[in-house]
Amino acid sequence: MNIARAPLNADQGTLPRLPGWVTSRRGESLEDVAFLSGAALGHLHLVVMHADVPQSLLRERLALRAAEASVAQSGRSERAADLRDAVHLQRPGDLPGPAGEIYQQWRQAVERPISVAALHRAVSTYSETTRAVWLGRLGAGQGGPVGRASAVIEAVLSDHPRAEHVALILADAVLAQALGWKHMVPLFGGGLTPRDLRKTGEALRLACHHAAVVSAVEATRMAADLTRRAARLHAVAPKxxxxxxxxxxxxxxxxxxxxxxxxxxxxxxxxxxxxxxxxxxxxxxxxxxxxxxxxxx
Incomplete structure (x- = not known):
């Protein structure tokens, strides 16, 4: 197999920079925060579409961040290192445990393009009727991308209050689909707190807009770092x-x-x-x- 050549212009300077006013301002009203989240997500869209960013690796790293938050929300003590061990050191026939299973579900959700079939594994522990209702929300709903994602979280948790990671996976899928992204990019999974997930209505939408800003900033920083590291790997590959x-x-x-x-x-x-x-x-x-x-x- 031929080793791919290094991408051109893979240093941090080629990636679009997030405007400073997005991170320096903190809106309190829903209108102000929605404006900031729109700007942050618009910037992240450029990053997600950038040819030099190792997109699969970025989604995997964000999935680990989201899984770590989901495991903490479930009351378990496993952190990123434990999740890596549970999944990547598995032997044939081994089970990853409850925390490792959550991590696997996040990884499976980002691995393939968004579709009902690809997301079935993330909600496979629930009844077929429940899965059909939740997955039927993909591509449905009115309003902006963040508002639609917020509605999915509220709908899932009203049916199953302990299904936090499922709600977050579906919310991130709805957001990505609404933004025209082929793959899910975990943002709400690592940006919403347990306290946020107890909110409803406008309060939950406000929390989701805040989370979108925070997570878009983190994803952009992570993308710049991974792009530099990937360029280094490409550079040494011919050796x-x-x-x-x-x-x-x-x-x-x-x-x-x-x-x-x-x-x-x-x-x-x-x-x-x-x-x-x-x-x-x-x-x-x-x-x-x-x-x-x-x-x-």
């Missing part, structure tokens, strides 16, 4: 001689974390490749352990 290195590079560019055993190389060669990429400054070891290591851009 890799191992058979299967091209496919391995592609995995690093699309996944938050990768275990050496998941790479398309023999075990020893996979570990050597990971060590080589770390030495070249192209990937990082993310666990800090001497064994059961995970690597990511």
């Amino acid at each position: 890799l001689r191992a058979k299967g290195a091209g496919a391995a590079v592609e995995m690093f560019l699309t996944r938050d974390s990768v275990a050496p055993s998941a790479l398309p190389l023999p075990d020893r060669a996979a570990r050597r490749l990971c060590d080589r990429l770390v030495a070249l400054g192209a990937v990082r070891e993310v666990t800090g352990r001497d064994s059961f290591r995970l690597y990511g851009v």
Whole structure:
């Protein structure tokens, strides 16, 4: 497999910068906050459409952020490192546990283009009738994108108050669909607090607009960082001689974390490749352990 060449203009300066007034102002009225969220989401749209941004990797990293928040909202203590272990160190036949399952659902939601079929796995624990009602809201509803997403959250939680992560997954899907994005980009999942999710009506819409601003800023910062890191990986890729290195590079560019055993190389060669990429400054070891290591851009 040929290793892809580095993208042109992949430094931070090529990405559109978020106007300072979006982050420096804090509106309190629904009208003011809606204006700021519209500006933030309009800016994020440029980032999501930018050719140099590793979009799959960005969605994976935002899915981890959303899953960590969802797990905390459920009252569990697992954090990002635990979620990575639960999912990426699974062996065939293993179960990821409740926290790992939430993380898997977020990852599955961002993996494929938005559709009813792709989102079924995120709500598979609920009855077929309930799933049909919730998923029927995709592409439906009136008002702006954030208002429609807020209505989905309220509808899901009115039926099942403990289905927070399902409500957030569907809300992010509705937002992305309303904005014309092919894939879901987790924003509400990492931006709304448990207190926000207890709100209804205008108060919930206000919280959703606030969350859209905060999360769009975070997603833009993350996109700039990942674009620089991806450019570095592209730059060193021609130095890799191992058979299967091209496919391995592609995995690093699309996944938050990768275990050496998941790479398309023999075990020893996979570990050597990971060590080589770390030495070249192209990937990082993310666990800090001497064994059961995970690597990511």
